[in-house]
Amino acid sequence: MSLVERDLKAIWHPYTQMQTALPPVPIVRGEGTCLFDENGKKYIDAVSSWWVNIHGHAHPHIAKKVAEQLTKLEHVIFAGFTHEGAVELAERLLKLLPASQEKVFYSDNGSTAIEVAIKMCLQYWHNKGKGKTKILAFNNAYHGDTFGAMAVSGRSAFTAAFDSLLFEVEFIDLPNNGNIESIKSQISDLKSELACFIFEPLVQGAGGMIMYEAKYLNELMAHCRKEGVLMIDDEVFTGFGRTGKSFACDHVMVQPDIMCFSKGLTGGTMALGVTTCSKEIYDAFLSDDKLKTLFHGHSFTANPVACAAALASMDLFTEPSTKENIERIVKSHSEFLLKIQHHPKIKTIRQTGTILAMEWETGNNTSYFNSLRDTLYQYFLDAGIILRPLGNTIYILPPYCITDEELSYIYNKIEQALQEI
Numbered sequence: 001m002s003l004v005e006r007d008l009k010a011i012w013h014p015y016t017q018m019q020t021a022l023p024p025v026p027i028v029r030g031e032g033t034c035l036f037d038e039n040g041k042k043y044i045d046a047v048s049s050w051w052v053n054i055h056g057h058a059h060p061h062i063a064k065k066v067a068e069q070l071t072k073l074e075h076v077i078f079a080g081f082t083h084e085g086a087v088e089l090a091e092r093l094l095k096l097l098p099a100s101q102e103k104v105f106y107s108d109n110g111s112t113a114i115e116v117a118i119k120m121c122l123q124y125w126h127n128k129g130k131g132k133t134k135i136l137a138f139n140n141a142y143h144g145d146t147f148g149a150m151a152v153s154g155r156s157a158f159t160a161a162f163d164s165l166l167f168e169v170e171f172i173d174l175p176n177n178g179n180i181e182s183i184k185s186q187i188s189d190l191k192s193e194l195a196c197f198i199f200e201p202l203v204q205g206a207g208g209m210i211m212y213e214a215k216y217l218n219e220l221m222a223h224c225r226k227e228g229v230l231m232i233d234d235e236v237f238t239g240f241g242r243t244g245k246s247f248a249c250d251h252v253m254v255q256p257d258i259m260c261f262s263k264g265l266t267g268g269t270m271a272l273g274v275t276t277c278s279k280e281i282y283d284a285f286l287s288d289d290k291l292k293t294l295f296h297g298h299s300f301t302a303n304p305v306a307c308a309a310a311l312a313s314m315d316l317f318t319e320p321s322t323k324e325n326i327e328r329i330v331k332s333h334s335e336f337l338l339k340i341q342h343h344p345k346i347k348t349i350r351q352t353g354t355i356l357a358m359e360w361e362t363g364n365n366t367s368y369f370n371s372l373r374d375t376l377y378q379y380f381l382d383a384g385i386i387l388r389p390l391g392n393t394i395y396i397l398p399p400y401c402i403t404d405e406e407l408s409y410i411y412n413k414i415e416q417a418l419q420e421i
């Protein structure tokens, strides 16, 4: 039996309608920006394997550090014990973050990092004896697939089967010049109930690479601070260079109370989640009363191998060449945007840092289920490019090591697709 046949017998894939999906592509190895299937066909990973890979596949430095760690310490319980990797990663991460961030809480992925952040905020008010339990979030947000993370995400086809069980959230639109004042007064009206505001900074990823301006986010954050609403900055997607700066919050002045990380954290090597918080939050859990403890943890919290991968990824991230690569991609995307923005088949095109997204004209409404999506997906796959459209929106967010030649190849294929499809 082929790998694909065995897969189809045994596996249920994520975000996949198994009855109608095309068979999965069997990947056998990765190198740099590329993945290779079992027939030797090469694919440029233009979406960084669901946005996680920032330094290229099977990176030798990360591989070496992970291998070394595996022969030293593979795992240890993290309640009552600690280890070098977890401490060093926390120290080095905090140095890169806004000064407000002082403590690191580990978990396993982006969704759990969000769950922890939500619990920190709700219990912060609980511990202080204040009944603030409402959460403010953006329409169309995506914060993960576990129940708390789903609840603070926009209601959509993804959540429909569970909507009646999701806790109630106050949703607002993305801020712009026209609505910022009314959003601010809405927040002021609700301030006695609002525990926190959770947001994807600058870019709503899974919602369709929807972008909004830093100055309005800044204004909203300043208002939340003024009204005593805690802020959870979900940098699971935007963290580690995606938006052109190290973190999306580096584009704004106001510092969040809590930040969440996962996708780029280990360079796309291992599952790891981090929630960081301010001293103010942390201190609200310090007490002689055991009931004020944050009762949360996972079996694999702060796994040493994942921490080693994250540290190795951070070595690479802080090299000057990575910053240069990010700047090179940002410039290259901007030039391509200018070149094709007026193409009649392009409805909208937008860029934030290394993320370039374009919505194709379909005549119909934009929807995740648009059939154009499948056509585009297959077209680029045939051309050896992994682009996984969100509805009729295609986006490029490559590993930072992508070469100019690879970028040109992707842009050329997009132009070709615009002609042919």
Ligand SMILES: *Cc1c(COP(=O)(O)O)cnc(C)c1O
Binding pocket: 109, 110, 111, 112, 114, 142, 143, 144, 145, 200, 205, 206, 234, 235, 236, 237, 238, 262, 263
């Ligand atoms: C992907 C994502 C999550 C969830 O992360 P998982 O590791 O997939 O659970 C949360 N927030 C944002 C902004 C994301 O893009």
